[in-house]
Structure formats: structure tokens, C-alpha cells
Amino acid sequence: MSNEKINAQVIAVFPNKVRIVVDDLEDFKVAEESLKVGSYLKIEDNENAILIAVIENFQITVNSIGSRDHIIEAFPLGILRGNKFERGGDSLAIPPKEVRPAGIDEIKKIYEDSIEETERFTFAELSSNRSVRVPVNGNKFFNKHIAVVGSTGSGKSHTLSTLIQKAVSGKSGNFALNNSHIIIFDIHSEYRSAFPDANYIDTSNLILPYWLLNSEELEEFFLDTEANDHNQRYIFKEAVVANRIESFSGGADARRKIHYDSPLYFDIQKVLDYAILKNTEQIDSGEEYQSGAKKGQPKTTQGSLFGKLTNYVNRLENKINDTRLDFLLSDRAKKITFEQTLGNLLGYSDKNSNVTIIDLSGVPFEVLSITVSLISRLIFEYGYYYKRLRFNNNPSEKVNNDIPILLVYEEAHKYVPNSDLMKFRSSKKSIERIAKEGRKYGVTLLLASQRPSEISETIFSQCNNFIAMRLTNPVDQGYVKKLLPDTLGSLIDKMTSFKQGEALLVGESIILPSIVQIDCCLPEPSSNDIPYWKLWRDEWKALSFIELKSEWHK
Ligand SMILES: Nc1ncnc2c1ncn2[C@@H]1O[C@H](COP(=O)(O)OP(=O)(O)O)[C@@H](O)[C@H]1O
Ligand SMILES: [Mg+2]
Incomplete structure (x- = not known):
């Protein structure tokens, strides 16, 4: 394309906008390629930098001598120096020298050259x-x-x-x-x-074995976390750690390091059994009844958690029996x-x-x-x-x-x-x-x-x-x-x-x-x-x- 045919001028440069005025739109295009919103423009300065901008809108105005101008506004995407592309448009030297549409081949080349094959x-x-x-x-x-x-x-x-x-x-x-x-x-x-x-x-x-859950997930799953019940949490934690240790087959050193978050097997049934035990615990006081129907039988008192874990026991039982949760709790998940x-x-x-x-x-x-x-x-x-x-x-x-x-x-x-x-x-x-x-x-x-x-x-x-x-x-x-x-x-x-x-x-x-x-x-x-x-x-x-x-x- 010859230079005389180019009849476009940059009339304003903003960080996020370039305004161009074109006298004759027919002459301002690359052969065979129509210009539309979304087409690319090349704006050169005197320092061999080329700004690539994408057309955002067209306007038509009538100028002082009564003929029409075409105003194109474009958004600057970045600057090409040699084969290197930098984002943004702020480093273009002012005033720009020349503006023309970028051909498809040029655009293709920018994308292709940008990344090693x-x-x-x-x-x-x-x-x-x-x-x-x-x-x-x-x-x-x-x-x-x-x-x-x-x-x-x-x-x-x-x-x-x-x-x-x-x-x-x-x-x-x-x-x-x-x-x-x-x-x-x-x-x-x-x-x-x-x-x-x-x-x-x-x-x-x-x-997805339940025993891989960490302590937080375990509590979210098995405990009523909203009730914030310390007894539940304490009894649960104690049983989980104890059963992990009991089920562990490795050496003594590793055994000592077992904790609440260890991704090691424990048997949830044993955790339930322990909760039931604590919930119904009777402690032998060492004395005997001296009279009455129970005469001679050992005197017992209720354990400190007697009856306090009923909700927790029910919750655990429901979980273990819920077949929808088999993927977490079934025998397969245990093995x-x-x-x-x-x-x-x-x-x-x-x-x-x-x-x-x-x-x-x-x-x-x-x-x-x-x-x-x-x-x-x-x-x-x-x-x-x-x-x-x-x-x-x-x-x-x-x-x-x-x-x-x-x-x-x-x-x-x-x-x-x-x-x-x-x-x-x-x-x-x-x-x-x-x-x-x-x-x-x-x-x-x-x-x-x-x-x-x-x-x-x-x-x-x-x-x-x-x-x-x-x-x-x-x-x-x-x-x-x-x-x-x-x-x-x-x-x-x-x-x-x-x-x-x-x-x-x-x-x-x-x-x-x-x-x-x-x-x-x-x-x-x-x-x-x-x-x-x-x-x-x-x-x-x-x-x-x-x-x-x-x-x-x-
Ligand atoms: N790249 C695409 N080209 C053409 N049509 C598409 C393309 N991606 C999605 N569609 C069409 O759009 C519809 C919705 O797509 P979908 O991926 O289900 O959307 P979403 O997940 O956002 O709801 C589909 O019917 C599909 O045929
Ligand atoms: Mg979808």
C-alpha cells in the first residue's frame, strides 16, 4: 500500500484511548479486509515502536468545509518493539507518525511469535x-x-x-x-x-475412608459442632487417638508420634463403644450396701459423664447406620x-x-x-x-x-x-x-x-x-x-x-x-x-x- 493513500491522523492519545480521524474510509484499509469494531490498528512513532490498538467505535462528523470525517476510537493493547510486545500504550513517543490497519498476517505473527512452539x-x-x-x-x-x-x-x-x-x-x-x-x-x-x-x-x-479425615473434618462430621460440647469432643478425641495407637502395627518410635490428625486407621465402632461405656458408666465405690434389697452388693456411683453423651451416642449410631454414607464408613472404607x-x-x-x-x-x-x-x-x-x-x-x-x-x-x-x-x-x-x-x-x-x-x-x-x-x-x-x-x-x-x-x-x-x-x-x-x-x-x-x-x- 502506498503512503499517499493513507489519509488518517492520530488526533488524541490517552492511556486507554487513541482517537483517529480518517478522510476517506475506502482508502484506509488493508486490501480485502474490511474494517469493523474489533479490527486492529498499528500506530507507529519515530522510535520504531508500534502501538497495536483495537477499534472500539466509529463516528462520522461533518467538518468545517462541509465534507465528512470518520472518527475512529481504538483501545491500545500494547507496544511492539522489534519482536517484543509490551502491554499498555503509555510508552508511545508523541506525536505518533503513522496509523494504518494491521493486516491479519501481522496479527497472526504477533500471536505466533509470542510463544515458543x-x-x-x-x-x-x-x-x-x-x-x-x-x-x-x-x-x-x-x-x-x-x-x-x-x-x-x-x-x-x-x-x-x-x-x-x-x-x-x-x-x-x-x-x-x-x-x-x-x-x-x-x-x-x-x-x-x-x-x-x-x-x-x-x-x-x-x-474415602473416614479415618483419613483430619481432626477438624472429623469433628465436623461426627460431632454436633454447633453445640460446642467439651465432653463430646474430649471423649471422641481420646477414643480416636487410643484406637489409632491400638490398631497401629509399626514400631514404637512411630507409635509415640501418633496424634489426632495422623492419617491412620481407627475403628469408628470402637469409638462408639467407648462413648456408650462412658454414657452408662457406674463406678464401684468400694463399699457395700449394708441393708435393704441390695444388701451385700457393691455400692456404685454414676460416672462423671453418665447420661450426658446420649445425643452424641445417637448421632454416631445414626451416622454408622446411614447407608448413604457407606463411601466413608463401610467395611470397604475400613479396609x-x-x-x-x-x-x-x-x-x-x-x-x-x-x-x-x-x-x-x-x-x-x-x-x-x-x-x-x-x-x-x-x-x-x-x-x-x-x-x-x-x-x-x-x-x-x-x-x-x-x-x-x-x-x-x-x-x-x-x-x-x-x-x-x-x-x-x-x-x-x-x-x-x-x-x-x-x-x-x-x-x-x-x-x-x-x-x-x-x-x-x-x-x-x-x-x-x-x-x-x-x-x-x-x-x-x-x-x-x-x-x-x-x-x-x-x-x-x-x-x-x-x-x-x-x-x-x-x-x-x-x-x-x-x-x-x-x-x-x-x-x-x-x-x-x-x-x-x-x-x-x-x-x-x-x-x-x-x-x-x-x-x-x-
Ligand atoms: N465454544 C463454543 N462454541 C459454540 N457453542 C458453544 C461453545 N461452548 C458452548 N456452546 C454452546 O453453549 C451452550 C451452553 O454451554 P455450557 O457449556 O453448558 O454453558 P454453561 O456451563 O456456562 O452453562 C451449549 O448448548 C453449547 O452447545
Ligand atoms: Mg455448566
């Missing part, structure tokens, strides 16, 4: 030009926590599926299974169809080993798998928090101890975890809400700990939520990669805006009008904040959309109430 992880294309693939730096992306936010139906579940499907299919050599390890907490049974080869765990085959439990969660079972889906849809609501807490904590502690083990074996090693894990929480506001309610205490604590420290031990979070404003701020503020999809609730929008870098300008405001699968991708792993279309996943997660109209127009369907009842009462 071996580090590229690509799951989306530029929304304004679908022929431009948008890679992120896969190491940076998975090394920092990831948040996917968007209203229902914006495409979060599909995005999660796309990300995970791409992650498990990336290979640096010719082998069947790569070394990716992803655990999905699936609250609506959505993901099995997207990952047919996954290690699939639901309440029928989940075994499974620590190694098997951890192996199952990490995909090391009969058949190794990259993806483990933990279907929580059958877990009773009152134990959801401790279930999620226990699994999350085990994975975190895996990272911690595995690092320690590797460090002991080789102190000079730089990467202390060669088997890093991604934990995926769908509907994260359900496990880590922005509230201090007791019933979420455990899961919130475990996940917050991973948010704060997980990175050091190779444990990363991927959180998806339709209510970002209801997620614990501690967790959100630790996320570094954001995939913000269509978000319509103003409270959530405001909240997400606050979390994103304030240099994003009006890119954020587009969030309200995104199409399905469209997202604002922001974070250290990507060269420019970009509005992208996420690739479709295959196969898809199962949808929660029921086609009412189609189903209602069908003929009346039979319903087996007998089968329904047996499922209900299982």
Missing part, C-alpha cells in the same frame, strides 16, 4: 477474525490458578471440556498416555460423556489402604487415566463439604510430601514435582463461598490453602462459576488466568471487573454481549488480552438443557413408579 497451548481463535489462532503459554497457564466465569449457558462446561481434552492429548513423543493429571469435581454428572476414558468415580465406587485411596484419586488404578471424574451428585448435601475437603486436602498433601521426598532424594533438583495436578471445581461458589457458614468451613479451608500455596507443590486450581461474586475472595484474588464469558448479572460483572487488570478498558464491557463460547482471555500466559471464541469440545459434556417442547409434543410416556421408588430408597 513447545510452550504453546491453543484452545481458541480470535473472535474478530477466526483465522487467527490464539495460543497461551501452557506452562504459565497451568502453573497459575485459572478462573472461568460466565452466566449459565455462556459455555463454561464446554470450555472446561475443551481445555481438558486438549491438555490430555498434548504429547511430546510417541506414546499412548501423556503425563497430565486432572481431577474434576462434577456436581451435576455432566462430564462423563466428554471423557469416556476417564477414571470415573461416583458414590457407588467412591471409597482400603492409604496408597489405594490416593492412587484412585490420582488416576493410578487398574487402568491409568489422565482424567479422574469425581461425580458428587449422589453425595448427601450435609457431607459434601467434608468430602470435597478431604479429597482436596489429600491432593495438596500429596504435592507437599512428594516434593519433600524428591528433595530428600536429590536436593539440587529444580523442579520438585514431575507429576503436577490440576483440580477442577465446577460451580465453585458451592464449595468455596464468600461466607463463613459452618457447613462450608472444611472445603473452603482446604481449597483456600491450595489457592495460597498449591503452586509451590504442583497443585493448580481451575474454578468455574456463574456467581463469581459469591466465591471466596481469597481464592479469586489468587487466580492469574481469567476466561470471562458472557456475564449478565451486574453484581458479578462489577466484581469481575474489579479483579481484572484496570488496563482493559472497554474490552470488559463487551462481556455482557458475548456469544456462546466467546470469552475475554486475560492473564500472564497470553500476549494480549483478547476476545476469543473457544474451540468446540468433542465429545461434549451432557447438557442440562431439557428440550421441553420436543418432549411435550411426544406421545404420553409411561413411568415406572416401582423402579423410581427403588432408586429413591437405595
Whole structure:
């Protein structure tokens, strides 16, 4: 394109806006490419820096001699010096020399050159030009926590599926299974169809031994923590520790170190027996009745806890007999080993798998928090101890975890809400700990939520990669805006009008904040959309109430 044809001038530069006036729009474009909102512009200065800006709006004004001017306002994304790209637009030397549209090939090159090929992880294309693939730096992306936010139906579940499907299919050599390890907490049974080869765990085959719960989780589960009863707590703790010691088969040194939080077997039935004993205890006073019907029998007095533990005994009995809690309390849960439990969660079972889906849809609501807490904590502690083990074996090693894990929480506001309610205490604590420290031990979070404003701020503020999809609730929008870098300008405001699968991708792993279309996943997660109209127009369907009842009462 010749220089005479360019008839555009920069008339104003602000930190978050560049205003350009164009006389003849026809001449101001790159051959074959039409200009629209979302197209890119290149603005050069005299120091070989090129500002890349994205068009936000067009206006037409009539100038003093009666002809029309076209005003274009663009948002500065960053500055290109040689092949290096820096965020922001403030370092452009003023006045700028030249402005022209950036061709697709130039934009492609910016994205391509931004990341070494071996580090590229690509799951989306530029929304304004679908022929431009948008890679992120896969190491940076998975090394920092990831948040996917968007209203229902914006495409979060599909995005999660796309990300995970791409992650498990990336290979640096010719082998069947790569070394990716992803655990999905699936609250609506959505993901099995997207990952047919996954290690699939639901309440029928989940075994999560109660004896792996730490003291806080144990108390939340077995005690009426709200009653804050010291007797209960004391008797419980005493019995748990005593039975751990009794059941322990290791050496005396290790035995002495057993405590309330040790992840060692104890028999819950023995804990109940002890509570019953204390609740009915009669203490021999050493004297005898001198007269009356009991003459000659030993005189007893009631133990100090006599009758005081009735509620606690009932509660324990109910728990032990509740078949819905078999995954925690059954004989299988008593017999499974620590190694098997951890192996199952990490995909090391009969058949190794990259993806483990933990279907929580059958877990009773009152134990959801401790279930999620226990699994999350085990994975975190895996990272911690595995690092320690590797460090002991080789102190000079730089990467202390060669088997890093991604934990995926769908509907994260359900496990880590922005509230201090007791019933979420455990899961919130475990996940917050991973948010704060997980990175050091190779444990990363991927959180998806339709209510970002209801997620614990501690967790959100630790996320570094954001995939913000269509978000319509103003409270959530405001909240997400606050979390994103304030240099994003009006890119954020587009969030309200995104199409399905469209997202604002922001974070250290990507060269420019970009509005992208996420690739479709295959196969898809199962949808929660029921086609009412189609189903209602069908003929009346039979319903087996007998089968329904047996499922209900299982
Ligand atoms: N990347 C995408 N491209 C095209 N359509 C998509 C994409 N992601 C999602 N969709 C469509 O949007 C709908 C809602 O997606 P879903 O992932 O269930 O949303 P959410 O989990 O946010 O409720 C689905 O019917 C799906 O077909
Ligand atoms: Mg969903």
C-alpha cells in the first residue's frame, strides 16, 4: 500500500484511548479486509515502536468545509518493539507518525511469535477474525490458578471440556498416555460423556475412608459442632487417638508420634463403644450396701459423664447406620489402604487415566463439604510430601514435582463461598490453602462459576488466568471487573454481549488480552438443557413408579 493513500491522523492519545480521524474510509484499509469494531490498528512513532490498538467505535462528523470525517476510537493493547510486545500504550513517543490497519498476517505473527512452539497451548481463535489462532503459554497457564466465569449457558462446561481434552492429548513423543493429571469435581454428572476414558468415580465406587479425615473434618462430621460440647469432643478425641495407637502395627518410635490428625486407621465402632461405656458408666465405690434389697452388693456411683453423651451416642449410631454414607464408613472404607485411596484419586488404578471424574451428585448435601475437603486436602498433601521426598532424594533438583495436578471445581461458589457458614468451613479451608500455596507443590486450581461474586475472595484474588464469558448479572460483572487488570478498558464491557463460547482471555500466559471464541469440545459434556417442547409434543410416556421408588430408597 502506498503512503499517499493513507489519509488518517492520530488526533488524541490517552492511556486507554487513541482517537483517529480518517478522510476517506475506502482508502484506509488493508486490501480485502474490511474494517469493523474489533479490527486492529498499528500506530507507529519515530522510535520504531508500534502501538497495536483495537477499534472500539466509529463516528462520522461533518467538518468545517462541509465534507465528512470518520472518527475512529481504538483501545491500545500494547507496544511492539522489534519482536517484543509490551502491554499498555503509555510508552508511545508523541506525536505518533503513522496509523494504518494491521493486516491479519501481522496479527497472526504477533500471536505466533509470542510463544515458543513447545510452550504453546491453543484452545481458541480470535473472535474478530477466526483465522487467527490464539495460543497461551501452557506452562504459565497451568502453573497459575485459572478462573472461568460466565452466566449459565455462556459455555463454561464446554470450555472446561475443551481445555481438558486438549491438555490430555498434548504429547511430546510417541506414546499412548501423556503425563497430565486432572481431577474434576462434577456436581451435576455432566462430564462423563466428554471423557469416556476417564477414571470415573461416583458414590457407588467412591471409597474415602473416614479415618483419613483430619481432626477438624472429623469433628465436623461426627460431632454436633454447633453445640460446642467439651465432653463430646474430649471423649471422641481420646477414643480416636487410643484406637489409632491400638490398631497401629509399626514400631514404637512411630507409635509415640501418633496424634489426632495422623492419617491412620481407627475403628469408628470402637469409638462408639467407648462413648456408650462412658454414657452408662457406674463406678464401684468400694463399699457395700449394708441393708435393704441390695444388701451385700457393691455400692456404685454414676460416672462423671453418665447420661450426658446420649445425643452424641445417637448421632454416631445414626451416622454408622446411614447407608448413604457407606463411601466413608463401610467395611470397604475400613479396609482400603492409604496408597489405594490416593492412587484412585490420582488416576493410578487398574487402568491409568489422565482424567479422574469425581461425580458428587449422589453425595448427601450435609457431607459434601467434608468430602470435597478431604479429597482436596489429600491432593495438596500429596504435592507437599512428594516434593519433600524428591528433595530428600536429590536436593539440587529444580523442579520438585514431575507429576503436577490440576483440580477442577465446577460451580465453585458451592464449595468455596464468600461466607463463613459452618457447613462450608472444611472445603473452603482446604481449597483456600491450595489457592495460597498449591503452586509451590504442583497443585493448580481451575474454578468455574456463574456467581463469581459469591466465591471466596481469597481464592479469586489468587487466580492469574481469567476466561470471562458472557456475564449478565451486574453484581458479578462489577466484581469481575474489579479483579481484572484496570488496563482493559472497554474490552470488559463487551462481556455482557458475548456469544456462546466467546470469552475475554486475560492473564500472564497470553500476549494480549483478547476476545476469543473457544474451540468446540468433542465429545461434549451432557447438557442440562431439557428440550421441553420436543418432549411435550411426544406421545404420553409411561413411568415406572416401582423402579423410581427403588432408586429413591437405595
Ligand atoms: N465454544 C463454543 N462454541 C459454540 N457453542 C458453544 C461453545 N461452548 C458452548 N456452546 C454452546 O453453549 C451452550 C451452553 O454451554 P455450557 O457449556 O453448558 O454453558 P454453561 O456451563 O456456562 O452453562 C451449549 O448448548 C453449547 O452447545
Ligand atoms: Mg455448566
